[in-house]
Amino acid sequence: MWAYHEVFYQIYPIGFCGAPLHNDGKTVSRIRRLDSWSAYLQDLGIGSILLNPIFESDSHGYDTRDFKKVDCRLGTNEDFKFVCESLHSHHVKIMLDGVFNHVGRGFWAFRDVQEKKQASSYKDWFHINFDGDSGYQDCFWYEGWEGHFELVRLNLQNPAVVDYLLECARFWIKEFDIDGLRLDVAYSLEHNFMRKLRSFCENVKPGFALIGEVLFGDYNLIVNEEMLHSCTNYECYKGIFSSFNSMNMFEIAYSLNRQYGPEDWCLYRGKHLMSFVDNHDVTRIASILFNKAHLPLAYGILFGMPGIPCIYYGSEWGAEGVKAPDNDYALRPAFDEPHPNELTDFIRTLIAIRRKSDALCSGGYRNVVITNQQLIFERRTENEKIFVAVNASESQYTACSKELRGNYTELLINKEGTLSGSLDMPPYSVQFLLNL
Numbered sequence: 001m002w003a004y005h006e007v008f009y010q011i012y013p014i015g016f017c018g019a020p021l022h023n024d025g026k027t028v029s030r031i032r033r034l035d036s037w038s039a040y041l042q043d044l045g046i047g048s049i050l051l052n053p054i055f056e057s058d059s060h061g062y063d064t065r066d067f068k069k070v071d072c073r074l075g076t077n078e079d080f081k082f083v084c085e086s087l088h089s090h091h092v093k094i095m096l097d098g099v100f101n102h103v104g105r106g107f108w109a110f111r112d113v114q115e116k117k118q119a120s121s122y123k124d125w126f127h128i129n130f131d132g133d134s135g136y137q138d139c140f141w142y143e144g145w146e147g148h149f150e151l152v153r154l155n156l157q158n159p160a161v162v163d164y165l166l167e168c169a170r171f172w173i174k175e176f177d178i179d180g181l182r183l184d185v186a187y188s189l190e191h192n193f194m195r196k197l198r199s200f201c202e203n204v205k206p207g208f209a210l211i212g213e214v215l216f217g218d219y220n221l222i223v224n225e226e227m228l229h230s231c232t233n234y235e236c237y238k239g240i241f242s243s244f245n246s247m248n249m250f251e252i253a254y255s256l257n258r259q260y261g262p263e264d265w266c267l268y269r270g271k272h273l274m275s276f277v278d279n280h281d282v283t284r285i286a287s288i289l290f291n292k293a294h295l296p297l298a299y300g301i302l303f304g305m306p307g308i309p310c311i312y313y314g315s316e317w318g319a320e321g322v323k324a325p326d327n328d329y330a331l332r333p334a335f336d337e338p339h340p341n342e343l344t345d346f347i348r349t350l351i352a353i354r355r356k357s358d359a360l361c362s363g364g365y366r367n368v369v370i371t372n373q374q375l376i377f378e379r380r381t382e383n384e385k386i387f388v389a390v391n392a393s394e395s396q397y398t399a400c401s402k403e404l405r406g407n408y409t410e411l412l413i414n415k416e417g418t419l420s421g422s423l424d425m426p427p428y429s430v431q432f433l434l435n436l
Contacts, residue, residue: 001229002093003180003209004272005361006047007351008310009092012280013054014061015332016313019073022059023106029075034083038090040338045351048093050182050310052280054080061097062184063104063150067168077175084176093179095209096172100165100197101188102144102151105136110152114138125161127153145188156190165193166200173205186212186222186231194227211274211308223271233273233307235259240277240301241285244294244392249375252301253367256377260306260365269364275307277315280332284312284321292318293428296346297390300430303350304379304388306365317341353411353432359384369399374425378403385435386411391425399423407436 013019017030031054041049053061056069070080084094103110109122117123117140118130132141135149145151154161172178181201183189194210201208212222212231222228236259239252259268277285277298285298295318302309314321317339321331338344354360359379363386369376373393379386387404391397404419411432425431 001209001272002207003048003211003229003308005355006093006308007045007354008048008050008095008274008308009041009044009046009313010050010052010276010279010310011313012052012061012332013074014052014071015280015329016334017074018334019071021329023057023065023071023073025072027072027076029079031070031074031079031083035086037338038086038092040340041087041092042090044316044344044348045355046092046311047355048095048179049087050095051097053097053099053184058104058106058150062099062102063106064099065104065106066108067165068171081176084178088177094176095180095182095211096176096178097184098169098181099184100154100156100193101185102153105150105152107152113140124158125155127155145185156193162193162196166197169197169201170204173201173208179205179207180209180211183210183212183228186228187214187217189222191222191227194222198227219268219271219273223268223273230272230274230308232279233259233275236273236305236307237276237278237282240298241288243375244298245288245290247373247392249372249390249392250370253370253375253377256305256365257367262364262366273307274310275302275305276310276312277302278312279310280312281323281328282331283323284315284319284331286315286318287320287322293394294392296343297392297428297430299343299347299350300388300390300432301375303347303354304360304377304386304390304430304432306363306379309351309354311347314339316347317344349412357384357386357434359386368403369401371397371399373397374399376401376404376423387423387431387433387435389423389425389429389431389433391427391429394427396427397425399425408433409436410434 056066056071057063070077109125112122113120127143129141143153145153210228212228214231215234219231223231236255239255243249243252358381363379363381366378374391376389400422404423407418409416
């Protein structure tokens with residue numbers, strides 16, 4: 001699976017392109033702004049872009065009106081085809097947000113039910129009770145996703161709904177040549193639907209990647225040979241920033257070992273979960289860390305740990321954004337152009353190191369040294385061993401372990417040395433030591 005060896009770059013297009021918050025019905029070719037970022041993404045070393053919803057919707061994109069039409073606020077289908085061709089020409093694959101659990105109240109099939117009520121051919125596409133009423137006075141009750149009645153839940157046990165969604169996936173592959181889907185609220189989706197989607201997409205385009213949004217629970221339930229290739233690793237997302245803010249590296253070390261460690265009981269060995277330090281739904285890492293000196297260290301862990309790293313647009317140069325109690329607007333800004341800096345250069349180096357490393361892409365995980373403020377872990381395959389060492393302290397620290405022996409190359413600065421049972425860790429430092 002190609003996704004296991006790539007780094008993803010996530011963009012929320014409606015915000016990124018500066019589109020109106022609510023659909024104004026005006027067609028403006030804003031999506032072409034992505035074309036001007038293609039060369040930047042290639043230079044950064046990005047292997048795939050992950051685009052949040054781009055199809056016609058009522059407002060934020062997750063309230064879909066039409067799965068086969070690019071949102072008019074972003075442009076036309078032809079505009080997006082142009083963008084896809086540009087990204088592919090710069091060796092950047094494309095993953096779209098598949099919102100299959102629910103639609104907006106403006107979705108064409110739901111509008112038909114609003115008009116025709118029980119006479120509608122689409123009434124069984126949703127979870128509807130004609131003996132009740134909705135808060136919108138539709139003269140029928142329907143199930144909204146997690147109590148959000150602007151998001152109308154689809155009935156994924158209805159074969160007609162499943163066939164329609166599969167046909168939409170085929171359309172996106174054939175029209176735009178996309179390479180994968182991120183499944184919104186995958187924890188809410190019918191398991192049989194995900195099985196059918198996996199088989200269907202693989203037949204249409206071999207190697208097609210499916211990555212699910214999962215906030216909690218056992219990831220093995222949906223990440224397996226029959227369903228999804230990967231899902232979002234929220235446990236380690238929390239563990240990364242929390243470990244730095246509480247100066248307790250035991251937290252992230254525990255989570256990583258629990259998921260990927262060498263013991264038989266570890267949960268996800270051999271799997272490739274999508275790892276991240278922020279995204280379109282959470283406060284940006286530069287805003288949530290108490291100590292800005294920990295920012296490059298957080299990315300050091302992200303690129304050193306098992307999983308598929310995903311960068312949220314703008315965070316690679318330290319853009320800030322705080323999640324509000326009632327909206328996510330501050331998390332989803334428009335940038336006229338990239339603003340690379342030293343942090344961007346550091347991340348570019350991390351991406352290049354990971355791209356060439358079998359151990360970082362596919363190796364096992366083992367904790368070597370853990371203190372409150374320092375962490376050294378090993379990534380290893382039969383052919384390669386790398387120590388990732390992080391010092392969150394403002395002071396130098398010397399770590400001691402019988403494991404720290406042998407010749408090495410420090411990959412971040414291309415410096416060779418020898419370990420004799422200890423490692424000097426400068427203040428606020430990250431080291432990637434390739435054991436020779």
